Amino acid sequence: MQLGDYLPIAVMGLLALIFGGASYVLSGLLAPRKPTPEKLQPYECGIVPEYEPPQRFPVQFYLIAVIFIAFDIEVIFMYPWAVRMRDLGMFGFALMGSFMVMLIVPLIYIIREGVLDWAPRRRHSRDELIARYRAEHEAAAREEAA
Amino acid sequence: MTSVQSHLSASFAAHLADAQVAVEIETPEMTLNIGPQHPSTHGVFRLIAKVDGERVTEVEPVLGYMHRGYEKLCEVRTYAQVTALVNRLDWLSGYCNEIPFILSAEKLMGIEAPPRVQYIRTILSELARQATFLVFLGSFGIELGALTPFFHTMRDREKVLDLLESVTGGRFHPNFNRVGGILDDLPPGFVEECAAVMDDVDKMCDQVDALLFGNDIFRERTLGVGVIPLDKGLEYGVSGANIRASGCAADVRRDEPYLVYDEVDFDVVTDTRGDAFARAYCRLQETRESTRIVRQCLKALPSGPIMAKVPKVIQVPPGEVYVRAENPLGEMGYYLVSRGGRIPYRVKVRTASFNNVSVLPWLLEGVFMPDLIAILGSLYFILGDVDR
């Protein structure tokens, strides 16, 4: 195995880039160019956007990214082990078994902590809604009486 | 000593405050316009949604992009011309829109259409209802990402529309009713053809029932989503399948029978769950009930004239009347005021979609973006019906 093995991959990558670049150039030659202010506005269902898209996004998404990095590294660690598994035998299984426990326990912890709960804060459970509505109604009635 | 202590506690408090900030990073809400040019709002409907990630925290519907001033236009049209306008309110079931208006005019004039006319009107109304519901069953699938049912239901809707066309000459806007009767009799061979199409529609309903409503993903997406409690629904004036799905057996066809609905046997389909699934399922069942009604009408269809005795020039005596009917989208009513003469003085239309949409701000608070689409789809409104 030498670095030369990657040469065809480089050729492939080059081809893809050349194809993409050529398409861009071709399109530049063929396509009309008539920008108008309306055309250049970002799409928002035909309404002129009043607010910029926010720079910060809910933390939940970053949590997913962080968890992913932790778990992905653990999984990548398993690859060298998997290649040599046959030589390692029972010892290898015991080794990876304990490693897996380390993988699973945090996962269970994460799930228990609700990191992966995407459900809305107020789920439209029927009974809950009706109870809430009744309470509101009664409160209003009391107010009226008072 | 004390100064050191106070200094320490101050820095400690500052640390605590920092920690507090770190824990609760505030992410600004994003104001997102859904519509008027959006693939799944069935026309030019706009929702201003405040979105926190995937969650919708607040919704404000903006109506009126399709306002065409039909109520005002009715005031300068003769009674015969008005039917052409009201056809275009709920454009998917144009025929049904004519019925309550014509009935209100007939009521004021004291005319009753002959029995054959009543039967034909019932048949055509039910056909329009089936056509509308077949669109719903397909497009609701599209909103949830299932493309295929749409094409199949559209195929069978085409057959229903062909039937309507063979009678009225129009597919969407028949403009077929006249005060006191209808324009023309049924074409030859209609009864057999109609019976055959009813079989097709029933078969389509079975397929949709098994393949779409039986799909696990579909059930996951709709069960328990967008629940309208009964009392909340009644408060907002929600009608049609939307309120029947919440457990209220309100159906104008049963409660205040018009046409020949008191002579045919049909069930008012209700559900108690009140969620998106229940609403869709009620419509599916109502399509089946509708084919049942058409079959009975075809069997009992009397012979006779297709026009009552009416004067050459339609002149409605002074008075006012409110007539309501069970349209596919819900309850539609016409409040007709006449001061005599050939044109109505005032026509106020109560359209089902407008009231059904009014529940949205309450219903959509705190739901997921994808649920929002499922809920919009399950309420099934037509923008022409909302904006008039």
Added chain:
Amino acid sequence: MDWVDYLIRSVVAVVVFAAILGTCTLLVWFERRGAAWMQVRVGPNKAGPFGLLQTVADAVKLLTKEVFVPDSADPLVYRIAPLLSLLPAFLALTIVPFGPGFHIGDRYVPMQIADLNIGILWLLCMSSIAVYGYILAGWSSGSKYPLLGAVRQSAQVISYELVMSLAIIPVVIWAGTLSTSGIVEAQSRYHWYVVPLIVPAIAFFVSGIAETNRPPFDLVEAESELVAGAITEYGGVRFMMFFLAEYTNIITISAITTTLFLGGWNGPILFGTIAGWSVVPLWGLFWFLLKTGVLLFVFIWVRVSLPRLRYDQLMTFGWKIMIGVNVAVVLAVSFVIALMEQGALPMFWAPPGR
């Protein structure tokens, strides 16, 4: 290895590149006609015989469409993002063995662009990088729908990336190598890995559907919600790049599934020669294309049949079910292999790969 060998491999790369472009064209046509067939429609049938040239016509149309950069966009990133999406799509395919190699004279011609000894890792690398194209596209557009789509995309793809990595591990244990040609070799001796490893096979294919953002996991392009997701602001030739990348990814996933679980190019050789010419390598290519074609059909079939999942359902399915099941499978497989290596179980089902 001298320069002639490198030249041969480079020529193979050029041929494969052209073949992928051609296959994409065919695949788009196949999908549209297949979907039309299942949806009682006709589908494209006007351009060329059976509408085969419809995709070409579409490409020409997209090339001649006006392209512009929205005011709010980051111009450089906005322009580069489509290429970033296209590049890894093609690079991931380089490790797939399309058939057994053959000899011309004394030169060996592999039917594979690069037979890397870390082929599987290369695949995982490329599928991880592929997400950048969409994320940057969504972010650089400076618009809200694309941003929402991009955030969904990143969370979805990295989650299923994990599932995918876990689903491959049993194969690596079984075969004892990370080289794709080695894995196909190992399957040629006794059985295809789909037989003992049916659960990881399904998990891999499902996560592959999720990775390529195809229905029912097409939350990114969820048309009825996010209009067109991350690529809402794109049109013309730039959209074409994303489109091409998506279909290349579909081909990649089908080809990799074939390689890892369905025995790659292995299959019966019905006759060895035609007019004195050996056609054995062609049989390999034939079986490979057939299996890949069937999987491509499954892609289309699933798309036509199923509604879309909701975002939280997708994440729950990925993290709570798929990962749990796959971890259990990895443990079970390694335990069985360990028993076999100790001689406690007969070796029949798991012959050493190397």
